[in-house]
Amino acid sequence: MMSTPPTGEQRRRFGLPHRHRREPAQDFAQHHDGDATGGGTATATDSGTGTTMETSTQATGSHGSSSFRSLDADSVFEAGAPIEDKKAPHVSIEKRWDERKFNAKLVNPANRRKLSVIIVGTGLAGASAAATLGEAGYHVKSFCYQDSPRRAHSIAAQGGINAAKNYRNDGDSVYRLFYDTVKGGDFRSRESNVYRLAQVSTQIIDQCVAQGVPFAREYGGLLDNRSFGGVQVSRTFYARGQTGQQLLIGAYQALERQIAAKTVEMHTRHEMLELIVVDGRARGVVVRDMVSGEIETHLADVVVLCTGGYGNVFYLSTNAMGCNVTATWRAHRKGALFANPCYTQIHPTCIPVSGDYQSKLTLMSESLRNDGRIWVPKSGEDKRDPREIPEDERDYYLERIYPAFGNLVPRDIASRAAKNVCDEGRGVGPGGLGVYLDFADAIDRMGRKAVEAKYGNLFDMYAQITGENPYETPMRIYPAVHYTMGGLWVDYDLESSIPGLFVAGEANFSDHGANRLGASALMQGLADGYFVLPNTINDYLASGPYPKVEEDHPAVVEAVESVKGRIETLLGIQGTRTVDSFHKELGHIMWDYCGMERTEEGLCKAIGRIRELRDEFWSDVKVLGANEEINQALERAGRVADFLELGELMCIDALHRRESCGGHFRAESQTEDGEALRHDDEFAYVAAWEYGGEGKPVLHKEDLHYEYVEMKQRSYK
């Protein structure tokens, strides 16, 4: 069934603003001059004029007015020209990838060593791309901020990797994997890219086995599979609970082999701080040697960013401490469009926060919901030991609200339901931010031994972190930020809007739409790095040669000076607040207003507060020490400065998307029984944002067309 746009009645009931409402826009940048925090409230007036978005670019007046007290979604951005992917061939979907590979220009093997490729990041996408392009004979320079490429955060992925092998004979196929991924993404991804992902998925498994990845096997010696959420086939390959580690070690070893062969030049403990763009093309990066502090310039014919997601904008997430947005954000500031920044995935089963000192959240595998029952006390006043609370005073709220799916509702539903009961004051544990995940029934039913065999390592991990024994007391869990579907906009070739800048893995926006399915992140990272990029980047390189850039080129000098200037500024502020205190405060704002549930009013408030916090950061941050040494506070300061800009764009994106889809839930856009309500007539597009500098970000829309999958409203009934 096609979704229907909300009627006027629904719009009033859910506080939805009128479509295409255009009021004289106010410049929200003035906000903090006047009202500290309270002014940014939205009004859903009926004064719309029906002006189309394309003409609203004019409506940017009233600069300098400090008297306004309201903000609407349309006043914080400008509309730009539509964009489209021009690289996917116009043939039937199953032929597109072969056609593209055939038509792509090739580089003669003898010429490859004269061409240089910079690859930033050494996770699944970066390491596999560097190894493959090095093997192909290009001159590759690889960079990572860690002390070894093996430590990139892909290593922490637990569950598995999807592939349409159909080894189970259960009806799986490339088309089914494609279909599940498009539907799981809530119809906000590009069909061409997703189909290709499903096509190359089978090659990934072959490649990994050949390089010695020890996947789980059956007694017959063949590969084992498991099922994951959102699908009805068993297509997930795994290596116990450490699939990401094993896949990354495989890619890392392939990379080290190329380093030994001298096709790849590795730079560890180097952080990219700026992109170099010369004559409109990406031609290099400025990096900081994190040991000596030296600011280095590296020039090449093409630049690839494989720098991961931006979940750490929330401060607390399941990401590694060092994960950051700086590489992609710097590229964005240089002209790369940033697509769908508001699409974030919040995972329902993580170990809750235990205090202010908390630095990171740990995921507990989703599989626990197969046998654990989730509940909170019926009364918020009930502070008894959970084991003493009788059955009829417990609220198994997922089983109550979703009797058909019970504890196994999809990630977004489970996360939001947990938030709701905690907002009602019924949360458990420190700060009331937690719900019980109880295995007492499972232990009664299956016996402790069986539970131990199934979940033993997870229970041990929980006990290690919390000091509680989950065999005796119920676990406490709470949702946490886990993955970001948004990222730099790329076309079918994975080339961004800056020619010569390619983006792969979680850093791009390409394949997951508004929600990623389990075990698909590893698939995408390796698909991009092993099979897609190595077959598209040649087309760009063969279209050269691109003139050699000298280190004294004005664009290079400007990039280096801006990096040095920024570092000097950060060290020179000598304020009173630590970098972490700003990061934590930003995280609170993002979590409260741009987290599991977003509202027009909350997002407006968040934008105001982020702008104030950013001003405060640049006047009061305290970074000690010098540049010419290992200076971890300085590293963090640069990253937090960029998060403070990204956070605002995420809120603007969330504000403009007046619908709920996948990981983006707008309270104003829900069905009567609280389900997410998409508006395909208005929002079936990729929101690709152009950096607005001191002004407003500019929205470019890429319309999404579904020729092979029918758009439907997701249902959990």
Place this chain on the structure above:
Amino acid sequence: MKITVRVWRQANATAKGRMVSYEVPDVSEDMSFLEMLDVLNDRLTTQGEDPIAFDHDCREGICGSCGVVIDGKAHGPQQTTTCQLHMRSFSDGDVIDIEPWRAEAFPVLKDLIVDRSAFDRIIQAGGFISAPTGAAPDAHAAPIRKEDADDAFDAATCIGCGACVAACPNGSAMLFTSAKITHLGLLPQGQPERRSRVLSMVGQHDAEGFGNCTNIGECTAVCPKGIPLETISRLNRDLLGALVRGGDE
């Protein structure tokens, strides 16, 4: 609870280091060990003192970035990574010594941070299977006994943290090296390069300045992933065979 830490402070690779005492008065037992250092660093920064530098990243025991010697033991009193150690393992009033990994092949860069790039070079010497992208046969072309696959996996869980080296009185990296030899040597795909692999990896190990293995077993006792000593026996068998028969070429 209130604890005192005595931390190795060293400004850079060439500076002279020393132990410095700090009081940490407000420690919660739910804090991880690294969060305790975060709290201390926050206060040092506010007071205008240089915060303590230490490597860390995933903080869930898998990336292998973190690792310090706590009261003389690599990763501290529990057999886990430093990031997974929690303050409930300590008591009010404790004095805790915190030092970097000590080994000739792991020079100190600053405070608790050491240079472990020697591990990468050991892998470069042969810790891989040469399988160019795109050349792979179907994944089911070569069945692997489940026991072999499981044992290969167990060896492959090494996180490259370097605790084995820090714990070894000889500063040997044999456990790290043998874990890779075992992982790849148990798989059919790893056979063609098996002999040359062990020769070049052990050669690189020695060239990096790691000591020899004398079967003390401190390494496996601190290994957060429990890599067993049998992997070293396997390395020795492979090495002996390769020395007798030569490399694969």
